[in-house]
Amino acid sequence: MPQxxxxxxxxxxxxxxxxxxxxxxxxxxxxxxxxxxxxTTTRQELERRSELGRxxxxxxxxxxxxxxxxxxxxxxxxxxxxxxxxxQLAARRGRVLVATLDQTALGVGVADLAxxxxxxHHEEFEMNAPPDMLAERLTTLLRWSLDRQASPAGLWGISxxxxxxVPGTSGDFLTKTPPVVPAWEGFPLVELLTRSFGAPVWxxxxxxxxxxxxxxxxxxxxxxxxLFVKIGRRIGAGIVSEGRLYxxxxxxxxxxxxxxxxxxxxxxxxxxxxxxxxxxxxxRLAAETGRSAFLADHLRRGGEITALDVAQAAQxxxxxxAEILTTAGRLIGQVVATLTNTLNPEVIVLxxxxxxxxxxxxxxxxxxxxxxxxxxxTRDLRIIRSQMGSSAGLVxxxxxxxxxxxxxxxxxDWVMQGSPLSHPGFTAFRSGLDSTxxxxxxxPPPRRGAP
Amino acid sequence: MTIxxxxxxxxxxxxxxxxxxxxxxxxxxxxxxxxxxVVLHTLQSDWAHQQLSGMVGxxxxxxxxxxxxxxxxxxxxxxVQALEELLAQKPDAVISLPVANEEVALAHARLADAGIKLVxxxxxxxxxxxxxxxxxxxxxxxxxLGILAAEGxxxxxxxxxxxxxxxxxxxxxxxxxxxxxxxxxxxxxxxDLSIHQDGFARIDDAADKTSALxxxxxxxxxxxVVWDTPALKAAEILHRLSLETPIxxxxxxxxxxxxxxxxxxxxxxxxxQPFLQGVAAAQTTILTLLGHLTPAWIALxxxxxxxxxxxxxxxxxxxxxxxxxxxxxVGLIP
Numbered sequence: 001m002p003q004x005x006x007x008x009x010x011x012x013x014x015x016x017x018x019x020x021x022x023x024x025x026x027x028x029x030x031x032x033x034x035x036x037x038x039x040t041t042t043r044q045e046l047e048r049r050s051e052l053g054r055x056x057x058x059x060x061x062x063x064x065x066x067x068x069x070x071x072x073x074x075x076x077x078x079x080x081x082x083x084x085x086x087x088q089l090a091a092r093r094g095r096v097l098v099a100t101l102d103q104t105a106l107g108v109g110v111a112d113l114a115x116x117x118x119x120x121h122h123e124e125f126e127m128n129a130p131p132d133m134l135a136e137r138l139t140t141l142l143r144w145s146l147d148r149q150a151s152p153a154g155l156w157g158i159s160x161x162x163x164x165x166v167p168g169t170s171g172d173f174l175t176k177t178p179p180v181v182p183a184w185e186g187f188p189l190v191e192l193l194t195r196s197f198g199a200p201v202w203x204x205x206x207x208x209x210x211x212x213x214x215x216x217x218x219x220x221x222x223x224x225x226x227l228f229v230k231i232g233r234r235i236g237a238g239i240v241s242e243g244r245l246y247x248x249x250x251x252x253x254x255x256x257x258x259x260x261x262x263x264x265x266x267x268x269x270x271x272x273x274x275x276x277x278x279x280x281x282x283x284r285l286a287a288e289t290g291r292s293a294f295l296a297d298h299l300r301r302g303g304e305i306t307a308l309d310v311a312q313a314a315q316x317x318x319x320x321x322a323e324i325l326t327t328a329g330r331l332i333g334q335v336v337a338t339l340t341n342t343l344n345p346e347v348i349v350l351x352x353x354x355x356x357x358x359x360x361x362x363x364x365x366x367x368x369x370x371x372x373x374x375x376x377x378t379r380d381l382r383i384i385r386s387q388m389g390s391s392a393g394l395v396x397x398x399x400x401x402x403x404x405x406x407x408x409x410x411x412x413d414w415v416m417q418g419s420p421l422s423h424p425g426f427t428a429f430r431s432g433l434d435s436t437x438x439x440x441x442x443x444p445p446p447r448r449g450a451p
Numbered sequence: 452m453t454i455x456x457x458x459x460x461x462x463x464x465x466x467x468x469x470x471x472x473x474x475x476x477x478x479x480x481x482x483x484x485x486x487x488x489v490v491l492h493t494l495q496s497d498w499a500h501q502q503l504s505g506m507v508g509x510x511x512x513x514x515x516x517x518x519x520x521x522x523x524x525x526x527x528x529x530x531v532q533a534l535e536e537l538l539a540q541k542p543d544a545v546i547s548l549p550v551a552n553e554e555v556a557l558a559h560a561r562l563a564d565a566g567i568k569l570v571x572x573x574x575x576x577x578x579x580x581x582x583x584x585x586x587x588x589x590x591x592x593x594x595x596l597g598i599l600a601a602e603g604x605x606x607x608x609x610x611x612x613x614x615x616x617x618x619x620x621x622x623x624x625x626x627x628x629x630x631x632x633x634x635x636x637x638x639x640x641x642x643d644l645s646i647h648q649d650g651f652a653r654i655d656d657a658a659d660k661t662s663a664l665x666x667x668x669x670x671x672x673x674x675x676v677v678w679d680t681p682a683l684k685a686a687e688i689l690h691r692l693s694l695e696t697p698i699x700x701x702x703x704x705x706x707x708x709x710x711x712x713x714x715x716x717x718x719x720x721x722x723x724q725p726f727l728q729g730v731a732a733a734q735t736t737i738l739t740l741l742g743h744l745t746p747a748w749i750a751l752x753x754x755x756x757x758x759x760x761x762x763x764x765x766x767x768x769x770x771x772x773x774x775x776x777x778x779x780x781v782g783l784i785p
Contacts, residue, residue: 100461102461105457105461107461109577116578117577117578118552118553118577119552119577119622120459120460120577121627121628121631122457122458122459122460122461123456123457123594123631123635124455124457137635140634140638141631144631148622148627149622217578217580218580308463312465353462353463356462356463356747357463359744387580387581387582387583388460388580389458389460389461389462389581389747390457390460390461390462391459391460391461391580
C-alpha cells in the first residue's frame, strides 16, 4: 500500500532539523528520473551514476518503494555473485488519458506512466463544431477508454494533442484553456476536463506529439536527429535534435506552413499553395471541368469530392490528380530542403492522410529535397512515410504526459505524497474549481448505466 | 461505398478493389507456391466458416496452400501458443484474428521479426503498426455496423424508452467500434432514450448479463448485442421471460435469420460480408507476398437486414439459398 511520507516525516523530525521532504525530495526526483530514463536498472548502477552513496540510495529507494513509485520485485542476471535486484518505474501505478484533436478526427487512448499506449480509438469529428460538442464527445470517449482499461490504478493526468501551437514551454499543468483554435476562445475545456476527471491537463501541438510518437515508437526510434513533416490543411514540421524534441523559446517551432512562397505566377503561404485545401480546390475544378475523368465520374454519381479522393485518384493513375499532388509535393519539398540543409537530419518522416494514401507527394518531395540539398546532407538521408498514422499523436501525447508528470520542477512538489493529484498547486486549483459553479453545458455522467 | 469508421490508427479506409488480383499476380503466386496459415478466434460460427471459405477459394486460385487452420477458442493463451508453434513451421504468411489486445501483441510482432508476412482480421493490437508488424488489416466497417444497428432498432423504440446494450468486455477493435457507434448515434438522434449497458467476458456469460440487465431495468424496450452468438443467449432469456423485446445485433447467422424472418425477437441485423472479407484478406496476402504495397486498412461496408430483406441478404452474404424455415416464415414457400 503506497504511503504519504510527508506525515511520517513530520512526526519523526526533531526540533530545528530540516524537514525530510526538503532534503530527500531532490535526490528522490533525481533517482526516479534515472530509473525512468534507464527503463530498468540496479541499485549498484544508481549508486555509480548518482554519486549519492550506498546508504542514501538504499534509503531513497526504500522511500520510493513505500510511495509505490518503483518496483524491485524482479531479479536480473547474476554475473558471478548474487543476482541483482532490478529497479523499475511502477508504470502501472497510474494511468494517463490521451487524446488527439485533429481538424477532422478525434482519437483517444489510455497509457501507463512510462508512456506506453495501452488502447486507442479514432473517429471522425469536425473540429469546427461548437466546443461544447467537442467537450461532450471527448469526455464520453475518455471515460469509456478508462473503463476499458479498468484497474485499481488511478488516473494521474490527461495529455492532449491539439491542432495548433500551445504557447509556453514551462511544462506546468494548465489552469485555463489556451485559444489553440478560434472556436475555443473563452471555452473552459481544460477546466471541464479537470473538474470531470480530477487530474491535471497538459496540451501539446499535434506536430509536437506526432514527432515524439515517431521518435519513440516509429521511424525515429534510436535516432538522434529527425525532421517530421505533417501535411494536411496546415503544414508543420517537428524537429528532433540530439534525441529530443526541440521546442524553441515559445513552443512555436516548425511553422513552415506560414512561409510565403511564389510559384506559377501565384503567391501565398505554403499552407494555401500546397496544403489539402489547395488539393481539394484544384480537384473540384478538375472534376467540374471534366479534366479529371476519374473525379468527373465520381461527381456524376453524386459523390462529394474530398482531398483524399484526389489523392486516391492520383494513386489509381489519374494524370490530372497526379499533377496536383506533384505540385504540392514540389512546393513542400523546396521548403523542407531549406530545413534539411540547416538541420542535417538522419531521416525525414512525412505524415498526414494524403501522404498515407499515395506515393506521389513522397516522390515529388524526394526529388525537390535531393535536388536542392548539399551532397553531404543527402548522402545517408532517408525520406519516408510514417507508418503510425494518427497513432503517432496518441503515442506522443502519452510520452509527453509521462515526461510532464515526472518533470523535476513538478515532481519535486508531489513526490513525497506519492501522487501528482496531491501536488499542492493542483489541489489548490481543484479547490478553486470546486468552489465555483460548473460552466454549462453539463457533461455526461460515468459510463455504467448511461453512456 | 460509405465507410463511417476510422482504422485502428485513425486510417481512412481503402476499398477492397485496391487489392484486386490481376491474371499476372495469380500466375506469379502459382509459380512461387506459397504456404499460408490461418489463425481464427473460433471455427464454431457461420462467420468463421464463410470467412475461411472466401480465403481458401482465393488461395486455391493462386496455387497457394493453406497449411494450418487454427481455432483459438477466444483464448489469448491458445493464440500465443499457436503463433509460437507457427514460428517453427515458418509459413510464408499468417492471417490472424487477434483475440485480445496486449496479451497477444508480442506473439504477433514476433512473426514479422521472423520474416513471416502477417495480415490481420478485425483487430489490431495496440502497438502493432502497418508496414512494420503487419501488412494490412481487413475488417468490416464496424463503426458503420453499430450505426446500422442503432438506426434499425430506433424505429422500434417509443419516446423516452430504455434501451439495453450488451457489449464485449474485452479490448477488441471491432466490438469497441460497434458499441461506441451505437451509443453515439443514439445520443445524437434519440436523446430521449436512456442507454443501460453491461459487458460479457465470455459468450456463456451473455445470458446472465441479460438477466441482470432485465432485473435492473424490467422495462427495457430494446436490446443491442454486439454480435449474433451472444445475442442468441440473450434471446433465450427474453423467450424464457415471455418478453418480446426487440433485439438488434451484428452478423446474419442462420438462427438469427430465422428469428428475423419470424418477426422476432430479432428486429434488425447489421450484417458483415464475411465471404468477401475472406476474399479480400487472401488477395491482400498474395499481393503482400509478391512485394506489392497494400493499404493499411481495407474495410467492407455493412448491410442492414430486416424481415423484408432477409432472403436476398442471406443469399448475398452466405452465397447459398436461405434455409427452408426462413423461406416459410416470410411466406415464399408453404
